[in-house]
Amino acid sequence: MTILTPESAPRKRSRSWLTRERVSGLLWQILVVGAAIAIVAWLWSNALHNLSVRRISTGFAFLGREAGMPIADAWLAYSPQNTYLRAFMVGVANTLRVAVIGIVLATVLGTLIGIARLSSNWLLSRLAAVYVEVLRDLPLLLQLLFWYVLMQGLPAARAAWMPVDGVYLSNRGLVLPSIPLDQGNFWVIGAAVLGLIASWRLNRRLVALQFADGRPRRLWPYALVLVVALPTLLSWALGASWTITLPELRGFNFVGGVTLSPEYFALLVALVTYTSAFIAEIVRSGIQAVHIGQWDAAMALGLRRSFMLRHIVLPQALRVIIPPMTSQYLNLTKNSSLAVAVGYQDIVSIANTTLNQTGQAIEAIALVMAVFLTISLGISLFMNWYNARIALVER
Structure with a gap:
């Protein structure tokens, strides 16, 4: 009688990863990628040949030449004597001005309107519904x-509206008070931002402790120290x-x-109101x-009810809200290209x-x-x- 031991037992033959199906799939992928690269290379060489025949220069050397174009609304220092590269940097900054501020304002406004649509107050919910339906159904360019x-129809600067002392609204745009900032101011602002982040982290900790033992804890004394007292002390020291x-x-x-120019103000208001209508439906x-x-x-x-909404409902709703909200942020950023219309x-x-x-159309469009x-x-x-x-972690 033969006794099979683990060493003498027949081993199951292992299958190689190089199966016929995998080799076939790999070859097809190589062929598709190679064909795509070949098509792009042919188009590029054909474009270079046609440009050279027409004696049109190529390359990005033009970025170092003097631009000579005026830019009326620029937060970065610029003059027509600067290079095209500097002009493109100003354009990127102007685009970010619209995109970043627009995303923040549209998120706040859309969230408030989305919550208002679920309000038990009939008038408030109906007004929010009308806002959403009207703005979503009108083309953004028309808005x-x-x-x-509407901005061009406002009175001249000498007869500007002054809704609040120091704030003027005219056909020259919206003029607001300002605070000149230097290096010390930026350090204080940075300390305040860090204080807000620390307060947010501390608030999560206090809420977790409240759920554990049922005792409410106040955040405002700690937030007052982190957000107000410490930045104030730093401001005095600097x-x-x-x-x-x-x-x-x-x-x-x-x-x-x-001064917010009429063009910038109109573009920002249109993007914020239009996008907030879609965000409101996502939040709702x-x-x-x-x-x-x-x-x-x-x-x-x-x-x-406010505690329930902030700490129970909204954190769970965010898992549904974030993916479509990302699409709206991308749409707002791309829709900012309609600025050329105004x-x-x-x-x-x-x-x-x-x-x-x-x-040099190819290079300019490629940069955009x-x-x-x-x-x-x-x-x-x-x-x-x-x-x-914020995704749920399965255990």
């Missing part, structure tokens, strides 16, 4: 032109100045303060996706002017595509990171 024409500069009318224009659907039992359980514990000089407008002056691709990928990466952070 942009409406706001721009001697930072926080003098508010009020705008003054001199001649036919304002001096001092911060996300809140309604949370099971009604969550509300019932929180009400049974005697929690306030004369706001963003990256697209400056690229068009550069194209007309230099004739690279800028929007970089911004969009940055937004997507951040939102995907945040979405993964």
Whole structure:
């Protein structure tokens, strides 16, 4: 009688990873990628040949030449004597001005309107519904032109509206008070931002402790120290100045303060109101996706409705809200290219002017595509990171 031992037992023959199906799939992938590369190389060589025949220069050497174009609304220092590269940098900054501020304002406004749509107040919910339906159904370009024409119809600077002391609204734009910032001011602002982050982390910790033992803990004493007391002490130590500069009318224009041009203001308002209507629907659907039992359980514990919304419902709704919200952020960023319709000089407008002056269309369009691709990928990466952070972890 033969006894089989683990060493003498017949081993199961291992299958090689190089199966016929895998080799066939790998070959097809190589062929497809090679064909794509060949097509792109042929198109590129054909374009270079046609440009050389027409004696049109190629390359990005033009970026070092003097631009000679005026840019009226620029937060970065610029003059027509600067290079095209500097002009493109100003265009990127102007695009980011619209995209970043627009995303923040649209998120806040859309969230408030989405919550208002679920309000038990009939009038408030109906007004929010009308806002959403009207703005979603009107083309964005039409809304942009409406706001721009409305800004042009405002009175001149000498007869500007002054809704609040130091704030002027005229056909020259919106003029606001400003605070001149230097290095010390930026250090204080950075300390305040760190204090806000620390307060947010501390608030999460205090809420977790409250859920553990049922005892409420106040955040405001710690937040007062982190956000107000420590930055104030740092400001005193650095001697930072926080003098508010009020705008003054001199001649036919304002001096001092911060001026938001009619083009920028119309573009920002149109993008914020249009995008906020879509965000409101996303927020509303996300809140309604949370099971009604969550509300019932929180009400049974005697929690306030605002506490339930902030700490129970919205954190769960974010898992539904974040993916479509990312799409709206990307849409707002890409829709900012409509600035050319009202004369706001963003990256697209400056690229068009550069194209007309230099004739290098491929390079100018490639730069615009690279800028929007970089911004969009940055937004997507951040939102995907945040979405993964708040996702439910299965055990």
